[in-house]
Amino acid sequence: MTRTIRARSQTHADGRDLDAGTGYVLVELLIAAALVCTVIAVLLRFCATAQASVRTAGDSTDLQQRLRVAVEALRRDLLAAGAGLSNGSPSAPLIDAFPPILPARTGITGSDPEASFFADRITVLFVPDDGSQTRLANRMVGVSGPLVIDPGAPGCASDGTCGFRAGDRVLIYAPEAGDGARDIVTLSAVDPASSSLVPAAALSRAYAAGSRVATLVQRVYYFDRAGKRLMVYDGDRSDVPLVDHVVKLRFTYYADPSPTSITPPAEGLSNCAYAAGTPPVPLLSDLGGTNLVPLTETQLTDGPWCGPSPGRFDVDLLRVRRIGVALRLEAEGADFRGTGAAFANRGTSVVGDRYIPDLQITFEVAPRNLLNTGMR
Numbered sequence: 001m002t003r004t005i006r007a008r009s010q011t012h013a014d015g016r017d018l019d020a021g022t023g024y025v026l027v028e029l030l031i032a033a034a035l036v037c038t039v040i041a042v043l044l045r046f047c048a049t050a051q052a053s054v055r056t057a058g059d060s061t062d063l064q065q066r067l068r069v070a071v072e073a074l075r076r077d078l079l080a081a082g083a084g085l086s087n088g089s090p091s092a093p094l095i096d097a098f099p100p101i102l103p104a105r106t107g108i109t110g111s112d113p114e115a116s117f118f119a120d121r122i123t124v125l126f127v128p129d130d131g132s133q134t135r136l137a138n139r140m141v142g143v144s145g146p147l148v149i150d151p152g153a154p155g156c157a158s159d160g161t162c163g164f165r166a167g168d169r170v171l172i173y174a175p176e177a178g179d180g181a182r183d184i185v186t187l188s189a190v191d192p193a194s195s196s197l198v199p200a201a202a203l204s205r206a207y208a209a210g211s212r213v214a215t216l217v218q219r220v221y222y223f224d225r226a227g228k229r230l231m232v233y234d235g236d237r238s239d240v241p242l243v244d245h246v247v248k249l250r251f252t253y254y255a256d257p258s259p260t261s262i263t264p265p266a267e268g269l270s271n272c273a274y275a276a277g278t279p280p281v282p283l284l285s286d287l288g289g290t291n292l293v294p295l296t297e298t299q300l301t302d303g304p305w306c307g308p309s310p311g312r313f314d315v316d317l318l319r320v321r322r323i324g325v326a327l328r329l330e331a332e333g334a335d336f337r338g339t340g341a342a343f344a345n346r347g348t349s350v351v352g353d354r355y356i357p358d359l360q361i362t363f364e365v366a367p368r369n370l371l372n373t374g375m376r
C-alpha cells in the first residue's frame with residue numbers, strides 16, 4: 001500500500017508531474033514540425049526560383065549567342081562583297097561589271113526569277129583572296145565550253161590549271177563588254193594537259209579571249225519563315241540553317257543618289273547605265289541630295305535593265321553602297337515568352353522573372369569594294 005502511493009506521487013526534478021510533462025512535449029513537437037515545414041517550403045521555393053533563374057540565364061545566353069553568330073556571319077560576307085580579281089592588270093572590284101549584291105536567291109536550285117526583289121534574302125558574291133584566277137586564252141567554241149585558260153597568267157599555279165579543281169564554283173565575266181554579262185557555274189572536270197575547264201552547265205554566251213575566270217564565293221542568306229530559321233545557301237547544293245528561332249530578317253539597300261556615281265563609258269559610246277552622247281547621258285534619275293538614299297522595291301525592279309537573260313538586273317543595283325540589316329530572334333522555349341509587344345510569338349510565361357524578350361539588332365555594312373565603282 002505504501003509503495004503504490006509513492007509511485008503515483010513521483011515527480012520530475014523540476015517539479016512537474018508526469019501527466020503535465022507529456023502535454024508540454026506534444027505541443028513542442030507540433031511547433032517544431034511547423035517550423036520545419038515552413039523552412040522546407042522556403043527552401044523548396046528558393047530551389048524552384050534558383051532552377052528557373054538558371055534556365056532563364058541559360059536560354060538568355062543561348063539567345064545572345066545565336067544572335068552573335070548570325071551577325072558575325074552576315075557582317076563578314078557583306079564586308080567582302082564585290083572583291084574581284086587581284087592578280088593581273090587591271091584588277092578591279094566586281095561592281096565594275098555587275099552588282100555583287102542582289103536582293104534575291106540565286107544559284108542552281110530554288111533561284112528566284114531574274115530582276116526579283118525580296119526584303120528577306122540577299123545574294124553576296126566575291127572572289128576570295130586565295131581563289132584561283134586567270135583569263136580565257138581563246139574564245140569559247142560554244143556555250144557549253146570548254147574554257148581554255150591562260151596557265152601563265154599572274155598568280156597561276158604551275159600545274160596548267162591555275163589551281164582550279166572539279167567541283168569549284170567559278171565566275172566567268174567580261175567587264176570590257178559593258179553589258180553586265182557574267183555566268184556562275186560549277187566545274188565538272190579540269191584537264192591540265194589542255195588547260196581546259198569544263199562547266200557542268202551551258203553558259204549564257206560564248207565568252208571571248210581575255211574574259212576573266214575566277215573561283216567565286218556565292219552566299220545566299222534568306223529567312224525560312226515556316227521553320228523560323230536563318231538559312232545559308234552556297235549557290236550549289238549546300239543549303240543549311242545558320243541559326244534558329246528567327247522571327248525577322250530584313251535587308252535595306254542604300255544608294256548613291258547621283259546617277260553619275262556609275263562610271264560612264266567613253267564619249268560617243270553607251271552601256272546599260274548611259275545613252276551615247278558627248279558626254280554620255282545617264283539613264284538613271286538623280287535621287288537628290290548627297291547622302292545615301294534607301295532604295296524601294298519599285299526602284300530596284302523598274303529598270304533600266306542590264307545583262308542577258310536569265311541574269312538581268314536593275315542598273316540601280318550598281319550604285320548601292322551600303323546594306324542595312326534588321327534581325328530579330330526569340331527565346332527557344334515558349335515558357336520564356338509572354339504575350340506583350342516584346343514577343344513576336346506568344347508564349348506561356350506569366351511570371352516576369354521567367355521572361356526573355358526577343359532580341360533585335362539593326363546594323364549597316366559599307367562593303368569596301370562597292371566604293372570603287374563603274375562600268376567599263
